[in-house]
Amino acid sequence: MEIQFLAEENIPEELRKAMDAIDHVAFAADQDDPELAGIQWSSHEWMAVGLIDGKPVTQLCLTRREIRVGDEMVWVAGVGGVATHPDWQKRGLASQLLRATQPFIRDEMRVPFGLLICAEATRPLYEHAGWQRVSQRLYYIQEAQRRHLDTQVLILTVTEHPWINGEIDVCGLPW
Numbered sequence: 001m002e003i004q005f006l007a008e009e010n011i012p013e014e015l016r017k018a019m020d021a022i023d024h025v026a027f028a029a030d031q032d033d034p035e036l037a038g039i040q041w042s043s044h045e046w047m048a049v050g051l052i053d054g055k056p057v058t059q060l061c062l063t064r065r066e067i068r069v070g071d072e073m074v075w076v077a078g079v080g081g082v083a084t085h086p087d088w089q090k091r092g093l094a095s096q097l098l099r100a101t102q103p104f105i106r107d108e109m110r111v112p113f114g115l116l117i118c119a120e121a122t123r124p125l126y127e128h129a130g131w132q133r134v135s136q137r138l139y140y141i142q143e144a145q146r147r148h149l150d151t152q153v154l155i156l157t158v159t160e161h162p163w164i165n166g167e168i169d170v171c172g173l174p175w
């Protein structure tokens, strides 16, 4: 699998369509999840994509954000939209993409942590890639209101900086 990191504005039209199709099919079930109803999701700045024979098979979105953890402000790489085309699942491709994302977060995005939210069912996927759960609640701001989502909140440490414990507020829309 060939892995590429693309700034959102540089994604070619045909690739964009194929990636939108993966997103649509992978997250179809989430549209019925009452916990996620009404949430507006953040836009992102980069996509990581895994291609086989030039076609996207697995992907994730990345956004750089300064968030609040307890009383401190911390820069993180928000990871979202992790999805593998159904025909290509259970072959280790998302895991491969997640591992390749680690140096991108450190060296290109230049932040000490990744942060993502996931369902309990997908937590092992991320834990096997080095992520760890730090909370089961995420605060966010939507339409000038502070809201929360009860979910699995995982972080990835990419430098020697240790994570600080505290309430996590992404200070904007979640991803």
Ligand SMILES: CC(C)(COP(=O)(O)OP(=O)(O)OC[C@H]1O[C@@H](n2cnc3c(N)ncnc32)[C@H](O)[C@@H]1OP(=O)(O)O)[C@@H](O)C(=O)NCCC(=O)NCCS
Pocket (backbone or CB within 6 Å): 026, 027, 058, 081, 082, 083, 084, 085, 088, 089, 090, 091, 092, 093, 094, 095, 096, 117, 118, 119, 122, 124, 125, 126, 128
């Ligand atoms: C979650 C998702 C991204 C995983 O993608 P994937 O490419 O299948 O992921 P992987 O193959 O790397 O790993 C999935 C599981 O398959 C297992 N696996 C990996 N290679 C395997 C193989 N060759 N044979 C059988 N199983 C395998 C892994 O052990 C992993 O199990 P784990 O969760 O216990 O770690 C994919 O199922 C998907 O798109 N789901 C819908 C969207 C979604 O829920 N996204 C997550 C949002 S948080």
